[in-house]
Amino acid sequence: MFTIEQENAVMTDTPTDFVEVATAAGRVRGRWRPTTGGRGNPRSAAFLGIPFAEAPIDELRFQAPVPKAPWEGVRDALEFAATAQRGDPGVTLIPEPSVEGESTLNVNVFTPAPSRPGPSDAGLPVLVWIHGGGYFAGSPASPWYDGRNFNRDGVVTVSISYRLGFDGFGWIADAPSNRGVRDWLLALEWVQQNIAAFGGDPARVTIAGQSAGGGAVLTLLGMQQAQHLFHGVYAISGALADVASARAEAFGRGLAATAGVEPTVAGFSSLSEDRVLALQKKATQLGPSSIGSVVDEGLPLGPTIDGDLLPRSTRESLVAGVGADKPLVLGATDDEFTMAFSDAEKALRWVPRGPLLKKLGLPKSARREYLAANADVAALSTARLAGRLLTDRMFRAALLRVVADRGAAPTWVYRFSWPSGHFGFAEHCLDVPFFFDCLDGPAMEPLAGPNPPQSLADEVHGAAVAFIVGGDPGWPRHEGVGGVARVYDTPTRDVADAYASVRPLLDDAS
Structure with a gap:
């Protein structure tokens, strides 16, 4: 391209x-x-x-x-x-x-x-x-x-x-x-x-x-x-x-206090764009020890439940039936954030799994079931297991909750499982060039490795076109707890209960 x-x-x-x-x-x-x-x-x-x-x-x-x-x-x-x-x-x-x-x-x-x-x-x-x-x-x-x-x-x-x-x-x-x-x-x-x-x-x-x-x-x-x-x-x-809203206000007031200005339009307008960006970067900087808290608390900047434009959480709105007439396709890659642990793979071999998984938010009550459901990943390395847990907590469990919130509304689910030829797993962003059918585009090899399969792009892009044109991507709707999902890989297949390995994280009320 x-x-x-x-x-x-x-x-x-x-x-x-x-x-x-x-x-x-x-x-x-x-x-x-x-x-x-x-x-x-x-x-x-x-x-x-x-x-x-x-x-x-x-x-x-x-x-x-x-x-x-x-x-x-x-x-x-x-x-x-x-x-x-x-x-x-x-x-x-x-x-x-x-x-x-x-x-x-x-x-x-x-x-x-x-x-x-x-x-x-x-x-x-x-x-x-x-x-x-x-x-x-x-x-x-x-x-x-x-x-x-x-x-x-x-x-x-x-x-x-x-x-x-x-x-x-x-x-x-x-x-x-x-x-x-x-x-x-x-x-x-x-x-x-x-x-x-x-x-x-x-x-x-x-x-x-x-x-x-x-x-x-x-x-x-x-x-x-x-x-x-x-x-x-x-x-x-x-x-x-x-x-x-309370978290958003606390963040805004904290940023203003650090800058020495009032938390008002006049106060922030007195700061240059570069100054605000520098303050924002410092306030949101993450380290390895803070990953678990970010998963629990979410991002400090983003759409805010303000009582005005967004009067309630998205999930509450979906449960109430908002958007139920709109067809929805949603999915994730299998290892969205496993890259976060790639550089630490050797060091993590010596870290006890129990404390690490606890730090990443896996409750002890769910540990045995989760490890059993993800035995294939656990056998690879502690880093791969930590990356899968982080992925599941941030993305894959969240999408299953959205599916449940939608009830009988028309919803289709997929997994993108094809492993990158560079990373060896399906990382964050990997599915985007398949969606746009631009595997011949720039900067592809660092993400996907050499010669990513055009046949898979044809499938991913073709299903997106079918959905945009006709409201149906071409595989069965997700219905019930163990509904069918499309698993994009070589070969691509439709699998019942394709997210079964995530279910141990869904036992809590959230």
């Missing part, structure tokens, strides 16, 4: 390379590029960095997003716009570049059929992607999030940006809460208002994301006021935040 920079170098920029679309705020100019795979639509038009809101700076910095004012003439949408991520946070295996600038609230639209001739034409289904990064990092400018191969298969694709870290989610006494969530909502409203001009159908929108992005789409699934903005949800390794 070409990067945008490579395309700019090889394209001659003749008039036929460009295409214009009229949005509600003004016209934008995009560029045609080829798709890959030799089937479906042979080309895709990319419109990059279209602002959906005014730049969140100065008096707008800690406020709800303000829709972008109209512009005159044609606005070039040929390069990625500014990102909320600054510098290299060093937290992801996905290439997610930072782009300098102030207008960080923007969308990237990829479409095979811009400028349809009339409103009577049926639009194509739409995928809206929300990037991950722990709610403090990540970038929609990743070449892996290029929607060209979803375009090839008849799906218009949009990637959105949002404010990160304290600017997006931090508690401030006199500022609107959940500013990053409000960014998601305004971006989705932009899609509703504009996507038909790009050939998409606003009545067929699937929201999807990975890690924090997966948590974002689950948060939106549980928001009553967001229900009209999408019609299906695909959550990859979803990490719900649901930060308690």
